[in-house]
Amino acid sequence: MNAVLPQLPALQVVIPLIGALLAAFMRRGGPAFVLTLAVSWTMPFIAIALLLQTLTTGPISYHLGGWEPPWGIEYRVDALNGFVLVLVSVVGAVIMPFARRSVGLEIEESRQAWFYCMYLLCLTGLLGIAITGDVFNAFVFLEISSLSSYVLIALGHDRRALLSAFQYLIIGTIGATFYVIGIGLLYLVTGSLNLVDIAARLGSVWPENSRAVVAAMAFVTAGVSLKLALFPLHAWLPNAYAFAPSWATAFLSATATKVAIYLLIRFYFSVFGAAIEIDLLPIGEIVIALSIAAMFIASLIAVFEKNLKRMLAYSSVAQIGYITLGIGLANQAGLTGGLVHVVNHALMKATLFLAVGAIFYRAGTVRLDDLAGIGRKMPLTMVAFSVAALGLVGAPGTSGFISKWYLAVGALDKGWWLLVFLIVGSSLIALVYVGRVLEVVWLREPASGISVAQEAPPSLLWPILVLGASTIYFGFDTDWTTGIAGQAAKDLLGGLR
């Protein structure tokens, strides 16, 4: 045991990578699923162990291959990315049992093993981005996760999935290119690729290289913002989410954008913010303006969407706006709100997309008009759906309320009254699109097309119920969410220059 513990940071990434390799050699979906399940269920233990360790003893620094940073690659875990690692691995573990039947229905047998292989690669990439302390290594993992998610999306049963994946591939590649240009500029200026090292060197070299540094910041921001679907760089997201296999949508919506958000936070607060008086640049104002635009415009589009998956996808763009709003506010309460919404939104959206997956499994459609009265056919699934949907609105008693409370307090701390009303005002639009769905699924007489639909089978139902319950649980017990988010926010803001 003592030999294993110090190696946990590497195992967090290596286990899914090896799992992906093994899955690639399998022909049938069943064994691949069992393998993936085993890997997915191992990940949270490692992540939680790392998080607990970093909370008690401070940041963990792991030198890959024994090479000293800044020359070697360093894996570095602190409260912030420990939090992200736990989120990604727990979501993956909880929703995994759902995959067998859902993937079994939506993807042909010969491709199922590939699907699991791609999922494990994607998991490797996401966990890798979160854990690494090396900006180029982060780029490699970004590409691993992106390439595998293009494949995951393209495996959707609808042929439009191919086009969506291609669209995402183009935009994703542009994003990755921007990112690599950005870190290239940083390397030119500082001569280092290690996050901590860059931050340390940047402080002294940036005055004479200010133009290059600002350009690096712009490139990194634009590149990462494409990945996290910051409005108006979100165009790839609705189609990708709408046409990907149900399970993949749930996984990607809960994790992929969240890890990209983590990367943005890391660059802003631990690299640029730590080295430069970032207030000199209007970056916070720009992010806040875009966030507000996302909260309103994407929500309004969601109101008029007829396809449930697309509606939820636009809702994701809007909810990401809340997260980036917290980043833009950059004060203790605001950043805590943004960080906690990373988790809360991930859990809510995973619930919603899984529920939609269960609906598709039973009813074969996700068009809202065809789903009249589905609540009476699948009551438990739809109760979980409704709870998570109310979380999007921010009803008290749900985790969404906690996020919005902190964001609003953060806005008030700055004395921005108007912003408080914008935050609650956009919840009102969320209420409209959520209310519209609830009305159709609960109050209309069941449509003829879904007359044979019945409650989802247990392997689909349980992940939905567990995640749905988490929306309520984290609305009342916030030690694990706001507690850690608050700690991470404090560390980040404390590091600001």
Next chain:
Amino acid sequence: MTDIVSPERLALMSVLVPLVGALIIPVFRARPNLRETVTLTTAAGLCLVTFSLLGQVLSGERPQLTLIDVTPELSVAFKVEPLGMLFALVASALWVVNSIYSIGYMRANHEPRQTGFYVCFALALASTMGVAFAGNLFTLFLFYEALTLVTYPLVTHKGTPEAIRAGRLYLLLLLGTSLVLFLPAIIATWMLAGTLDFTPGGILAGKASPVVLGVLLALFVFGIGKAAVMPVHFWLPAAMVAPTPVSALLHAVAVVKAGVFAVLKIIVLIFGIDTLSEMRQSTWLTAVAATTVIGASLVALRQDNLKRRLAYSTVSQLSYVILGAAILAPISAIGAGLHIAAHAVSKITLFFAAGSIYTARHLTEISQLDGIGRRMPWTMGAFAVGAIGMIGLPPTAGFLGKWFILQGAMQTANWLAVGVIVLSTVLNAGYFLPIVFRAFFRAPPAIGHSHDGHPRETQGEAPWPIVAALTVTATASVALFLFPEIAFTLSKMMVGR
């Protein structure tokens, strides 16, 4: 044993008892008699719980209990204070009567989905108790929103397009105002005062300028849409589409009283009467309440639909409570407390009568009620008692509330309020007495003009549970006039006299 029923636990049990009832009811969905027994037992149990708390409160104790600390600043906490005690007593006692009535009504009218109906009803009572015993603004907000959500299925119970439209308005207006106005007010209160606890004397004294307090008060008054202050009253007439037991207990007692109760509680225990009267920030509130009292009465005069006329009468009567609070004389605040109880028993009687007429005769319009008093003497007799209570004449409890509010208005030389009370008494008489006159002194329409081909029955009351229920509440409104001690003492304790 004594520990289990300690006063603190009782406050919690008042929420848990109906909640548990709501969980048991669906178990007996196939056996209506057992199912209704569960409802009745739960209602009786709740009544027992609230009445066992009464002694403690009267002897000056204020049991309190912090259930969950959600975040360092937000906690779910209960505190039994006199006004909440009064509200809980009224709501729980009337729930027993209303349950008997519901059984008669739902069965006689062959309403669909009765299990869901009783479940939502029990949940609504649990939320009401939460509002009544809330120890801080967050808890109040939590149960306030829950009350909206669980009554939504009751409003839309019929499932007709009209009901769905009404439900939409109900949800948007109530949730909307609370999210956009009430919530920011709570956040601002926390920022100003550093606490959200209900405290005798208020928590905002000296914390903000008069203008800020004025704005804050406006956010609270209009944000609490359930108080139905014009112009946020539209949801109430719309909600009349619900089955009559819902209109009777929820939209004449629990939901609307939760609104005015919250406003009263916020004025007395958050702002503090003394603070507000020093700041002179309630003149506009008097004006708003006055406008609502008179405006709603004028609209009521022109309604031919009985339930809609009752609804507008409720809007008008609710603003009496707001008026009583806005006068800022302790004696009128006592009047406001009394009026909450008095209006509850009278208005529920009127709705019971309306439902009784609908059940026995399928009549909904006032113009159809010629001579109905001769056929349904019990129903219309009770209606007359309720009407006298609305007008505010002895020997009904309606007199007491009005009397004290009037006294306070005269003490503070608030002639606007005096004028409004006098004028509205005339208007109340103007829209209730014609109904009573029509029912008893006009000749019934000639027999045989039936619309559905069946010979119309000429004799007969509604089923006995309905008649029993409305007789009890009519008697109660007289009894409350004769023995007002409990209500009076509790209201006095609220203002600390």
